Amino acid sequence: MNILLTSVGRRSYLVNYFKAALKGKGQVVGANMFGNAAGMVAADISIITPPAKHPEYIPFLTEVCQKNDIELLCSLHDLDVYILSQDQQWLSEAGIAHTLPTAEWGRISLDKYESTNLLKQKGISVPKTTVSLATALEAIRNDEMRFPLIVKARAGFGSLGLAKCHNESELQAAYNTAAEQALASGSNQYIPLPEHEMVLVQQAISGREVCLGIVNDLNGAYRAHFACEVHSMRSGESDWATSLDREPFVATARAFSGLTKHRGIWGVDFLEDEGVYKAIDINPRFTGDYPFHHLAGSNVPAALLAWASGEEAGADYFHSIPQVTGFKDLVPAIAKI
Structure with missing residues (x-):
């Protein structure tokens, strides 16, 4: 194959x-x-x-x-x-x-505001989020949002426009910068958005980051999920992470699987807010977190190959050992090109 x-x-x-x-x-x-x-x-x-x-x-x-x-x-x-x-x-x-993903989920996943609202409607916790600077400032005055806040491109990727703001002047500057970066990236060519709604303002959460890898078979049926805690990032990807016990995330993983009915593995990022895990991003593909699931015992590539061949994926492809800490090493290699 x-x-x-x-x-x-x-x-x-x-x-x-x-x-x-x-x-x-x-x-x-x-x-x-x-x-x-x-x-x-x-x-x-x-x-x-x-x-x-x-x-x-x-x-x-x-x-x-x-x-x-x-x-x-x-x-x-x-x-x-x-x-x-x-x-x-x-x-x-x-x-x-x-x-x-389906065409609809391809669009929803790229639009961080629409995906946030959809998850909220389906009972999956998300941070308070808006795409209007005026609405964000009003929410701050009404004590519905509080500093620090996160600003990022609504249809961005790779942490486009990402900034943490601690006061109104930082918020306004970061919002304008993110809008400029979003326009320059060309992401608006894919999902047309009004210029005043191209930036996401979201309540910052200081708790730990947990990433779920949720696996469906090629017919969209739930098969497994994996969890890891991200300790540090590098160049927009998880750099150090530790695998976690999957049991606390069963309900969330199954709910997400049933909602998307996706094929293969999707990554969903959460931040812990006083014991509640709130979804902050959907990635409809293998993500930079997958190696940490793989190091802990999973083998999603082998499962995909089995399914694509019309065979059943072995249960051993979905193992996960908690408390395995991994990191992404830099190993120089000769490029044979």
Whole structure:
């Protein structure tokens, strides 16, 4: 079985997880718009693509899949996920299994305000959130929000526009900066938003960060979930983390699985607020937290390969040992490109 990882970027570890799961019975094809990415070097075959927003992107991927007998596709970047989620018919016609969300969930996941409101409606706790600076200031005066506050791009990714504000002057400056960054990023080309609603203002939470990896099979049925506490970040990704007991998060994971009916693994980030875990982000793909689940005993790449082959995934693919602490090491390597 050959698999395609689009927007593979620097996730060489994920390429290696899939290569190990294949056991020499297939190849990992890495696709990316830049050839000098770690994931491209690690892949068996690396292919430079047009940008995801290019009109020839999907025709290009269609040809890649045909030439390389691709049977499973996973996208590893938010904007790439969104673009591919909006046009999946070619995958169905080619009989290629994939982990893309529906078109609706592709849009919802990219819009942090809409996803926050939807989770709240479905009974999943979220922080107080608004997209209007005037509304945020009014909420502060009414004691409905309090400093510190978090500002970030509404349709951003990679911590775009992220800032912590401790007073009104910092809030106004951060809001304006985030709006400028959101416009410059081009994210508004994907989800058209009014210019005065492109920035999220959210109640800051000082508790620990817990990330859930929620796994459904390729029919959208719940199979497992994993949990880890993130201790530190680097370059927008989890850097140190410790696996946690999964039992306290069963109800939340199952509720989320039933709500999205997604394929594969999605990451959901939570912050603890006086014993209540509040969702702050949805990532419809493998996230930077997955390696810590893998180190604790899980093997989602192997499960996906089994399902894509029409086989049952073994129970051992969903193990998770609590209190395993891991970190992302920097290991220099010769790039054979």
